[in-house]
Amino acid sequence: MRKMLHLNADKCTGCLQCEMACSFEHHGVFAPAKSRIKVFDFHETGRKVPYTCTQCDEAWCLHACPVEAITLSQLTGAKVVNSATCVGCKVCTVACPFGTINYVQETGKVQKCDLCGGDPKCAEACPTGAITFIDANWTGLERMRQWAEKVGNQPAAA
Incomplete structure (x- = not known):
């Protein structure tokens, strides 16, 4: 479930x-x-x-990421950012219509809820x-x- x-x-x-x-x-x-x-x-x-993050079915963030740093967790269904892959381009922040993906200045990466x-x-x-x-x-x-x-x-x- x-x-x-x-x-x-x-x-x-x-x-x-x-x-x-x-x-x-x-x-x-x-x-x-x-x-x-x-x-x-x-x-x-x-x-x-x-x-x-509402972990929406459409997952615009996941589809927008040019390096596929956002993936679907098979365990939870959450769309999860892999910080090792993220290049900090912020395309996902633009793609998210809810503004729930945030760029973190200190790391140069994005973060979002991973449940x-x-x-x-x-x-x-x-x-x-x-x-x-x-x-x-x-x-x-x-x-x-x-x-x-x-x-x-x-x-x-x-």
């Missing part, structure tokens, strides 16, 4: 524990600037929104459940049910 990160902005408090866990996992330091997941702060509304090899530390560290690691085939039925209850346009069945 393939799994994916599910990000629920309604539960995010902006604590940055996800960013800290990610940077520690990949770089051995607590440095949000080095994280592969980011929490965007909408200052005007006070909303916080976590975002990272921590199937055990994402961001989900493990999130105290509110805003980031979870779920079955990739999840249909969203529970979310649709919650939305239907909010809308309230139909009488409840007796």
Whole structure:
């Protein structure tokens, strides 16, 4: 069973524990600037929104890479950057429509979420459940049910 990160902005408090866990996992330091997941702060509304690579099926980054440094992990289904192959051309950063691949000045390479090899530390560290690691085939039925209850346009069945 393939799994994916599910990000629920309604539960995010902006604590940055996800960013800290990610940077520690990949770089051995607590440095949000080095994280592969980011929490965007909408200052005007006070909303916080976590975002990272969605491991999309289209994988524009993978197809755009001229040296094939981005490959598909057979274990997790993640599109993973091989830093030994990456030449730092940044073509993948342009190809990604979501802006979730980042160029790292210190290394001259790019980085993106790799799902921590199937055990994402961001989900493990999130105290509110805003980031979870779920079955990739999840249909969203529970979310649709919650939305239907909010809308309230139909009488409840007796």
